[in-house]
Amino acid sequence: MPFIEPQLYQRYASLLPVTLLATSPSVVLSSTEVPAGNLKDFVAWASGRKGLNYGSSGNGSTPNLLWEWIKKREGIEMEHVPYRGVAMPQIQAGRVRPLAVLGNKRLAALPDVPSMKELGYDFP
Secondary structure, X not given: OOOOOHHHHHHXXXXXXXXXXXXXXXXXXXXXXXXXXXXXXXXXXXXXXXXXXXXXXXXXOHHHHHHHHHHHHHOOOOEXXXXXXXXXXXXXXXOEEEEEEOOOOOEOOEOOOOEOOOOOOOOO
């Protein structure tokens, strides 16, 4: 992140990646109290509402950057609340609702959850 620690970034700017070490699927979630069934429905539901929050694993994390991008793109207001925890057990227990999977395709573990690309989001 060159904007957060420019000196550290500059030190490693000449390094080139050799291989992909790991990938980790990400899922956009909502409370089960929200009536939206997917991310597009959530954005429509959230538009014009005040007092909404979103959680992420911290500042600069993928979920944090994703929600900030969605907020800007869709013009919705939400406050960031850092959260430490694992989502998949919460999904399996029915405590949260998956709205979208980051990327171009669905996850085998969540076959009914559309990808961001399917919903028309081209998240970098």
